[in-house]
Amino acid sequence: MKEISLSSPLPWQEKSSEQKGRSLWQDALHRLAKDKVAMVSFVVIVFYLILAALSKLGIIFSNFDLVNNEIAYQSPSWEHWLGTDLFGRDVLARAAHGTVTSLTVGFAGTGLSMVIGTVLGALAGYFGGKMDEAIVWFYTTIDTVPYILLVIAFSMVIGSGLNTICLVIGLTFWVNHCRVMRAEFMKHRDREYVQSAVSLGASHLRRIFIHILPNVSHLVLINFSLGVVTAIMSEVMLSYLGLGVEPGVPSWGMMISDAKLELSRQVWWGLAGATGFMFFLVLSLILFNDALRDALDPKLKNK
Amino acid sequence: MNFATFSLKLSVQFFIRKGKAMLITTLSLLLTLSMGCTRKNKDAENTLNIVATSNIKTLDPIEASDVYSSGAVAQVYEGLLHYHFLKRPLQLEPLLAAQMPKVSKDGLTHTFTLRQGIKFQDDSAFPEGKGRELTASDFIYSWKRLADPNNKSEGFWVFDNKILGLNEWREQVSKGKATYETPIEGLQAPDRYTLIIKLKKPFYQLHYVLTMSYTSVVAKEVVERYGKEFLNHPVGTGPFKFESWTRNNQLVLTRNKDWSLHTYPTEGEASDKAQNYLEDAGKKIPFVDKVVIQEIIEDQPRWLNFMKGNLDYTSIPKDNFDSAVQNGKTTKELNDKGIHLQINREPDVTYTAFNMNDPILGKNENLRKAMSLAYDTDTSIKKFYNGRAITAQSPIPPEVDAYDPNYKNPYKEYNLSKAKEFMVKAGYPEGKGLAPIEFSSPNSTTNRQTAEFFKQNMEKIGVKINIVTSSWPQFTTKITEKKAQLWGIAWLADYPDAENFLQLLYGPNGSPGPNGANYKNKEFDELYEQASHLLPGVERDKIYQKMRDIFTKELPWIPGVHRLSYSTYHNWLKNFKFHSVINDNLKYFRIDTKERGEMKAKL
Amino acid sequence: MNSNPNLIEIENLAVEFKTDEGLVHAAKNISFSIPKGKTVGLVGESGSGKSITSLAIMRLIASPPGKITNGKILFDQKNLLTLPEAEMRKVRGNRISMIFQEPMTSLNPVFTVGDQISETLILHQKLSKKAAWEKSIDLLNQVGIPKPAERIKSYPHEMSGGQRQRVMIAMAIACEPELLIADEPTTALDVTIQKQILELLANLKEKYKMSMLFITHDLGVIGDIADEVVVMYKGNIVEKGPATNIFSKPQHPYTKGLLACRPSLDRNPNRLPVVSDFMSEDGKEKPYDMSQLKQKKTNRVSSDEQNPVVLEIKNLKKYFPLKKGFLGGTQSYVKAVDDVTLKVRRGRTLGLVGESGCGKTTLGRTILRLVEPSEGSILYNGTNITSLDRESMRGMRRKMQIIFQDPYASLNPRMTIGAAIAEPMYIHNIGKNKKERSDIAASLMKKVGLEASMLNRYPHEFSGGQRQRVCIARALAVRPEFIICDESVSALDVSIQAQILNLLFDLQDEFNLTYVFISHDLAVVKFISDDIAVMYNGKVVEYNDAISIYENPQHDYTKKLLSAIPKGIS
């Protein structure tokens, strides 16, 4: 006897409205739209995206690279809300431009890791057997090496710079997602809807991509939004270890790393700017991720 | 139920589940933590507390290639010669040698007479644990060690191609055809106390080399006793004995009670008397019973520890400079704490090197000059050195013979219009047609910022720079492998002689040698060889100045700055006179322990 | 002594739930009472609010989202709804206790059953640990756990489903409560176990002079155990009264429909009445004459010409490796299907019946090669499908379809119904283009009693019964000859079950379909099948035509199964 959710139409009174169907995604969106925290964080994220886009296009904060050595390390003023840095550049503008770097690292790096993790996880979980063993061996090996060492080793070998950071994050952060995907594919492979597809004669590719993937894609989304946070934080760590973006490219990691020296001369605004920008982005991403999980994950939904 | 009782209950339950052992550990830990505030009073001890700002790597003289390793080695081991503690410019003095060596007319044979009765420090490697007497053959053994290819010493360059037969011996050893017993023509010990060095060609700098840690004397018994672990068991003839070393933390040395090689100097520079450097004249040294060298890499803990009086002296971290020094004097805060400032000129030079093999940079001297003219040195000095540097006009730094404070390099000025003219001459008006140039830099914060500053300067004349950062070893490897196009680097004197800087441009020293720019100029090279036959003096200085002019004409580097060292020290530290080339200075320092005790309580 | 004959009186109870779709009134204006020493059966289908009502008594409704908005629950002259939480805790597990549907998840998996039983005793009766332990052993003995002194140290997962429920009962009666609430306590259990548990509950009730609130969807069970019955429907009580009255003279049309739509062992109708036959959409009564039901043609004759053997299973075996040996070698097996030989004729239905774990589901899946058989052959129209390659097997799949137990699980939740029905046509090249396939899908929807306009909707927007209709439509899309119904109606409410069974019947007639109908419910199997195979431990223990099996069971196990069916309605 399955408990049928109270909100569904009562069994003998079958709803026969003409409305167009609403997919689970739309349902989730609907739920998200009702969640005030989620909406606020979403607005903040969108704000950051717009900020990044406008900065990148040079529409706002185009003065980020304007050097004026006369006004190096000025404390916050009306002219420079967050003061200036070593080269007299506007810290606010640089922090805003740091958004571009962080989002690039976050999205590109995590995107890559999602692709690797999903593909390998799908193959391992769906096919099982030797394929599974090989992939599990591979990711266990990667996982066994502490990831700090792995990231450092990769960066030392590939070099530094924005593209490298994206690549390094992509190549090292996929393991957890892969593990989740493998477990999900394993679970879904034996689900009745997939068995139905088998009995209907669907091919392997069809089962993987048309049937199972859309049903686990919410996890990709959830892991993605969490991965973006990790990636942004990793950029900071890599910058600190001297493996960050190219000098001159505005980045929060570099600003925070420079703060180590700047704080000694009471220059706190560089750190404050970068940390503030990062805090609100990370906070919104995590809160949004939370809401996303609640909205998307049917397991938690019933609660 | 309120939070407090709830959480208490929760923790207790958790402990019960986790086992009582954990409860006990944690409780005892909390207890110890809370008692952590009670400090032991070590201030009364006659201990010198100093700091190493990067790690001490090794205590083997032939491995000690970095400042702090050689600094530590120099307290335990000694060489034939050393520098006078007080006199400036630096003056050589005999240390283990009884007097300065006799040099033959052709400059090829140097005869040293050792002091008699010098003993190695006591160690179980010696019979009955008693240090034996030092003999001339110990030097021959020590230098063979330096040359032994199996030891892979970075310091071999000091003798490379200089001592008769040493390179050949090295060659033979690598083939397994020679041993330490095999005699070398250039290194002879006719009796216990006489050491004769024969050179291939005149090499005046030999005497400077003999002050360096690489050439200090070790005992064969100790090396053989400890084998590969010798680097952790230093036993020398010096004023301090090794006590303990916690790597990445601290090295502790204690006074060698048997040491009595010499006393505190009785004369010095003219101003020394007034500055109380001669108060201890003729007194027995070393003054301190113990030296603790703390390895503190990060600036903040180092500076805070100094401010608290846990360190007797330190250099001022770049970013604490403003709070420590204003208008060339210590700030009131520091004055109140009894902290003094000492400014020294460093025999060093920073420079931006061009890869002379590069098809663009190497072949276009006008482009190099344009770039030099576009570099705003004054601003860089303000920004990166807090004004603690002077503009370098040439590779020759202050504190060495041929340095001419009045020399003005016509391309070493910040003149954008002139720079742009040179860009036109170079064939790249406004930088048109010039591909971006790769600037290599180590990845530490300051290096990165310097590179950024360089880039910003070059943009003003249309030269585009791509900065590539990497770890220090990868950076140097890139230079060694001639893969770098343009890079910023510095050179600190091994010894106070212009030769040590001009060799950086000597053709045969090209990569992987120290001439990373791979500069080659026949005339320059000939002058270099010519100068090496000469003793210091007007004639040699003239040759060096000629070389300097060739440098200026072709400009294989953009010379940067010569740095000044700003050291701060507490009032209780006496006889603190600093020079970066002098390593064996700790024995002269004296602590007024009473004053320290009183002052520290206030800090 | 209180003279009130009722132990507990519920007055005007109302419970609301906040959901995404808005406020749901899960229980409205519920009033009934439980007399001392009596059993009240609370019956209703899913969504009727029966569980909510029982949780409200214990004040266990999760809030948010739930909220008790109105009413009183008088117990010992106190209103439980206004009792301070600390007081309420003294009632829970002590004076009123509760057992739940899923004994596995309801027991804490990481504590021994002894720990969990004695916890209640220590809590409420302040017994010492040792005394509580002793008493727990005694309780386990009372609920019929063999060797209680040993079993008390077991963990829940080490016990069978029935034993776990016994443990739950032991826990519930530990403090000799005045009221025991049993929320669907036997639904998750096999029919033979169900019988034992019901007997146990009845005995304990007598022994401890408890009152009992028994919640179930199964009218048959209620008939066996309850003194009084309360029927709930859409959050309301539609009828209440003594059990005998409710069964013999139901008043409300819903009750009537509910009673009628249950397949019974004694009758042989060719279709089942459904609730809507008795009650119109607005809740009004419709006249319905039970006698208009025609009797099913008994013993439909199967001739080799009209009904040739389509499927022949010979010595089929499926072994699952149980335990891996030290270096990966398999040491022992579970014999899920053990040497089964069966025949199925065209246009006829073979019923496969047995309790959980008997191998019936594995057998069904092995026939379609969703599970590869270990040994034996499956001949479909003479072709041995166990040896077909992937391509030929895919062609074969067009002819053979399966309908699973859980319609929600067997529909891809991210696909519209239209896409789901069109997919098999796309795979098997039925219909020229999208348009044509969607036309076919629309006609199939009508065929299974749904509207074509629903094609754009997603599975979660349908009710359970509708989803099962969609599954049937999807299976029909490839125009199969042969369908395996794997517990296809087990997850459905009884009123919906009747509709789906009728639908399956109609479709069989229309398309001359062959069914293998797998179920644990003997009444359902008897209703739909021509032949029946009874499975036990992977083996077919009895195989005969439906009537003979019921009228004259041969094997002991079959007899046991038949006798365990609740006789409530008869």
Next chain:
Amino acid sequence: MFKYIFRRTIYMVPILFGVTLLTFTLFHVVGGDPAVLAAGKHATPEQIELIRQSLGLNRPLYVQYFQFLHQIFTLDFGRSWSSRQNIWTMFTQGVGPSLSLTLPAFLIAEVLTISLALLLARWRDSLFDRVTKITCLAMLSLSSLVYILWGQYVLAYKWDIFPISGWDPSWAGRWEFLGLPIVIFVLLSLGSNILFFRTVFLDEIYHDYVRTARAKGLNESGILFKHVLRNAMIPIITRVVQEMPFLILGSLLLESFFGIPGIGGLVVLAIQNADFPVIKAMTFLSAVLYMIFQLISDVLYAVVDPKIQLR
């Protein structure tokens, strides 16, 4: 159980093989010429060649790989390129200081965060819960540098509660210096730990057995401590064990700021000096430790969850 441990140990072999392959590939095949790195500033081609020979870099890759395997089996990882110190000695000497910082700090942090997380789960969705959650997130996004610099400047320098930095090799003396780094370590781990454990407890709290426990008349805290905590042990153990190898690696930043001669400092130095043999050895050793801890966690799973049997 011993059979199980033995079998698991056997299963480690292919993983270890993978780890050696990975580290070897990274550092030998793509990692640049170590001989040039080792030669120093006055190098000559002849010297570089000598070094190359003595490091065995002229031999075929597979020979070098077997050499590497040989090193691993004999626990002789050779000597550091930059300091010529014995790597195994460096490791064994560094473990103690690292652990004496991280282990107590870790235990305190776990106890503290698990307690706090249970409190949050108890009062879920209350103001207390929300404020703590946001605070945790804020702590999470603050750079660890801020904690260190602030702690050192304010707590040590200004307020004199702790020494600024330093180390005493003796067991009695070191705690004085460990106080501040431990406090900072705990602060650093609060944010993510609390959020994680809170999720774990909230996941458990909706299970049927919790309803049963309520129906028994247990109070909320009893349910949390006894029933929920025990069931949540599996994810807790998983996380705790996953963090264990990092305890041995120490905290890179804390060690270098507080002058604790642990392994973290070694690793940072090795990175700065491109000291490949050290990084290689640390990578391998931490991988081994990770696997050992995995095994321990599996055994612990069986202790807390009777459903898991070690076969």
